[in-house]
Amino acid sequence: MNFESDPAIAAFRAEVRDFLSEQLPAEMARRTLRGYHALKSDMVAWTRILHARGWSAPHWPVEHGGPGWSPLQRHLFEEECALAGAPPTCTSAFSLVAPVIYSFGSEAQKRQHLPPILCGDTFWGQGFSEPNAGSDLASLRTRAERDGDHYIVNGQKTWTTEGHYADWLFVLVRTDPQAKPQRGISFLLIDARSPGITIRPIISIDDAHSLNEVFFDDVRVPVANRIGDEGQGWSFGKLLLDNERAFSAEVPRNKRMLARLKAIAGAQGLIDDPVFAQRIAEVEVELAALEWLTLRALSEHGSAAATAWPAGSVLHVLGSELQQKTGALLVEALGERGVVAYPEHHDAEAPPGYPPGPGFAPGVTADFLYRRAVTIYGGSNEIQRNLIARHWLGA
Ligand SMILES: Cc1cc2nc3c(=O)[nH]c(=O)nc-3n(C[C@H](O)[C@H](O)[C@H](O)COP(=O)(O)OP(=O)(O)OC[C@H]3O[C@@H](n4cnc5c(N)ncnc54)[C@H](O)[C@@H]3O)c2cc1C
Incomplete structure (x- = not known):
């Protein structure tokens, strides 16, 4: 599609193309264009290159590190990156959990999590689906029980994309089994290296490993890692899924x-x-x-x-x-x-x-x-x- 009649847009596209031709390593582009799942090393290296230019989070608000682009600029940037063979950044981090953190997280959560996402230091996995809770997500059963200033989490998530790369997981858990299904759910940020977490590969039909099962066995999670109030998790999860669909x-x-x-x-x-x-x-x-x-x-x-x-x-x-x-x-x-x-x-x-x-x-x-x-x-x-x-x- 040609927007080049607008000189500002033409200049923006040219700037992005110049950046890609100077900064995107040819080997990385060749690997990406083959169509296999991106290597973590490529995703991290590319995120760092983007970050150095201030472009790693095109759709984040400026105050959190976004470049302040219009929707059209973001679209053109993503198009140029895809055509040139740029690897993706961590979608679960940049597009899914970060908007929840900067919209609803505490100041401490924003300070802790947004900067390392922005520069590619932390990878995230999405722990929503369970073996019996996919389309009917509200029936999820992973349980989080309060123990002082911690939750004890037990249960299983599945299909966790890039879970084996993840430093952190954002997880929907049931904190109140008595409440109506949607009301008893909370949204937790869980350190993927916590004792009690086991991550096992699921090999997909393309014979590749990008998917995982994640098991939680008495995993202690600080209450301070909850986003918003207890029982509010469903509304954050829904917002996040709306974002996921929009992309x-x-x-x-x-x-x-x-x-x-x-x-x-x-x-x-x-x-x-x-x-x-x-x-x-x-x-x-x-x-x-x-x-x-x-x-x-x-x-x-x-x-x-x-x-x-x-x-x-x-x-x-x-x-x-x-x-x-x-x-x-x-x-x-x-x-x-x-x-x-x-x-x-x-x-x-x-x-x-x-x-x-x-x-x-x-x-x-x-x-x-x-x-x-x-x-x-x-x-x-x-x-x-x-x-x-x-x-x-x-x-
Ligand atoms: C490659 C891949 C990556 C994924 N990554 C993640 C991830 O990172 N994190 C995560 O949490 N989840 C992830 N998922 C899980 C994904 O969100 C679920 O697979 C999806 O929501 C469907 O749920 P399900 O697999 O349990 O199927 P089910 O809900 O059991 O559905 C089975 C079939 O029944 C149909 N169906 C179900 N209910 C209805 C209805 N009411 N009306 C009509 N048809 C219906 C469905 O369309 C489907 O065809 C991933 C899945 C895949 C395949």
Whole structure:
């Protein structure tokens, strides 16, 4: 999409591009563009580079370290980073827990947690889902019982993304089993190295380790680590999930996937096949529509207009389904190489024991397989469709 008729926007984009071409290490970009889960070392190193420029938290308020950009600037920045192959920063920290901390945390919690997130010193994991509490999150059972100025936490969380990287976990716990399900929940910040915490890997369909189970066995957590009052956790959790959904259109990632699709279709001679070219065009048109919708949501954020439509749910459904559609085309474009799900392997060549070339094949099918999950996490698309129906039909 072209905003360059506005000279200020054109200058901003040029500044971001210059920064990326000077500061983003080529090896890091090559690894990211392959589509595997980012290495923690790359995420930390990139966060530090961004922080040195004051750009690690584009959407945070200025007083907490954000750069003071408009929604359009943030969008363009994320788009340029994705296309250049910049690794992500820790989403659970920057986009999920930090807004809860700076909006509702105590001054001590802000001082303790925001600066290390900003410079990449601490990683966070989200401990919401449990084996029997996913869509129906209010039925969660991880228990926190008061013992003087501590809680004793017992229970299990699951699907904790990057939990094995985490220094801290933000966790919804049940503090009052007698209260109505939503009222008895509190929001705790838990040091991931506390005695009694066990983190076990879940290997996903792409044969990679990004997910975890987390077990709490008599874990002592200071009451001072609770956000807000006891029993208020549900409202913070809901705000956080709304934020999670708002980011989930993933226009920058969709753009990166489309660029890769065009490159591979070009290399495979498919771009000259009118039927395949038309299917790429369809994806591109859907992406342009999604981008406009995202910009609309960004520009309405916080205003009365934002309540007129369930933007988070709509963007989640459209953005996740587009990723899956583009991913399927990518696999198809690879031809027979598409049946090989090269496991996570960040070196330049294919992993030992796998067919070597072409160089653009590794990562495509693994990413396609992992992205089956994008219509599940952050609240499944069935749940989003229920929310959309409730909004417009009052169903
Ligand atoms: C890759 C990945 C990463 C994740 N990362 C995290 C994380 O970091 N932290 C965290 O806390 N959680 C995480 N999750 C968990 C995620 O939020 C849940 O998987 C999701 O909310 C769905 O819950 P569930 O898996 O228990 O499925 P269920 O709730 O058991 O749902 C099973 C199926 O039934 C459907 N369904 C359920 N209820 C309804 C209904 N009322 N109407 C219509 N259909 C319904 C669902 O759509 C789904 O298809 C992650 C999940 C994945 C797959």
